[in-house]
Amino acid sequence: MAAACARTLCKVGWNILESPAGTVSYLVRNASAHGSRRAYGTGGPGVRSGLLSSLRAGEGRVRGSGGRVLGCAFLLGGGLGLYHTVKSRLQQHLAEGEVKVSGDGLKLTLYQYKTCPFCSKVRAFLDYHGLPYEIVEVNPVMRQEIKWSAYRKVPILMVDEDVQLNDSSVIISSLKTYLITKEKSISDIIRCYPEMKAVNDRGKEVTEYNNKYWVMLGEAENTTLYPEKGMQKEEMKWRQWADDWLVHLISPNVYRTTGEALASFDYIVREGKFGTFEGFFAKYVGAAAMFLISKRLKSRHNLQEDVRQDLYKAVNDWVAAIGKKRKFMGGDHPNLADLAVFGVLRVMEGLQAFDDMMENTKVKHWYRRMERAALNHEGRN
Template structure:
């Protein structure tokens, strides 16, 4: 049963529950290539950390890429959540394909947008060594998104382009991109991403943990997985030290904690920066944090800051993945 069908079924169940309740038959029922979008890997490392990516200054040319019982009441609740999200966009885009690294925060930033707006997409995991999956492209970084055969690069450019197609100028929702929203999207690209790398690769153990995804994603040989995990983790461990110095970060975790609480303060007591529902800034923060959430750095962040409640609300708002099998 596909996503649209499931949502339709939940809405029918909710409608039935409401009808029965009104007739008295039912008692009330009690989850780094522009400078503004710098991505984590460059050159042979392949992550889209940007043409001005700090990583590109340090990584060797032959490096390896990485980071990284429905009750009626339940049916009613899920139906309400479905209505709270943006309308389904499956009819606007016929075929969407994301070329990615599973652990890349900017790839996850694009996925958060696609999931929230209910845009079905296929995923192609790129081999970080050979990059054979994107040999057709002159652009050798991720994410790359093809929409009905048209390729797009750079997470911010991808999201802006999709948003404009969904909300043509003059249409409802086309003018919701406020200055405050733009400011915080810029903060994600210009500040938050620079804090992540020194935290993810803070120790040798954490660096290896961030590369565990290699073992279970993509069409990689056993040897390629070993090389990608251990060589990649080693390289990024040293890159993180240089990034820490470049951005004057004295304490990695404290910088991460301050960034998380700065974001919570920006909400000003609202559920989301967008108010009652997420805006593009909410999706950007959530997207880049999602791949670290269950790493040691992400667990520490949630334990030592106030960001946990917002993150949980975002998980519910974004909902399940709209990824479809090829």
């Protein structure tokens, strides 16, 4: 549209320069005729009528050499408009090129629940690495958005609309492998994480994935990513800790009391994809149900009566594992364990459990560094 306006200004300018002085009168009459229907200024009718009066008063003076001045003004305005349009288009083109490069040519679509800690882990990885992605928020009741998938959990990441990645740790390991190697396609890489059916300790069949904490690299690439002995093993250990232990501390803490359960579900309903009735039902019935379920989870995972103490201990254990000499577990930059722990903890933001954690543990400085790293896409290069 800007280009069209600029071309119109140029055309008007040439017409004024090449036409008799009567053209200016025509423009003024047109302005009078249409002034009551369209106004682009912010001064209101009084300003418009004053402007038109000035134009009429000056019409005689505009004839002759004045017309040429006005024509030059239109030409100058049109030329500047074209310049800024071309500049804007060029900047847009360059920005699109940067997005394509930063996204490594992948079209990514994440099917998620906003408040799911496993989904938050994937978003933390994508944000940190500056990978553009689209989000499809899944209705947690009907789940129509993933009815096409045999795998009925979230997160699901679709790559280029034809390769499906399941399980947050598999998604992260696969993408990290792809970003480093660039030699294999996502379809080839995903074969390194074969699906395996198993029965858990409650007798329920579950789907697990072999090798899901491994980044599949050659020897040289592996040495570059993990320059110090033990770094890879440490990263894998704490990624698994985030999945097997830290995640299980979230629900008992955010649903610890009836008031916290209601506040948590108010947040879930606001952020999630619920209909009006579903939202009301989820907020009140869901809060009551999860308050009761959190008691069972506390028993199942052998948590203390005050579950905050388990959360505090876990977070402080994490900070102690990083130590005082490192900014992150990955050193000067976050590794996959940093991103996993950050993603899990982030889902509590805005809730009482998060505020208590930040006040009563040593995690604050590390967490704020992680926030900045993800927000600024510091892993893009």
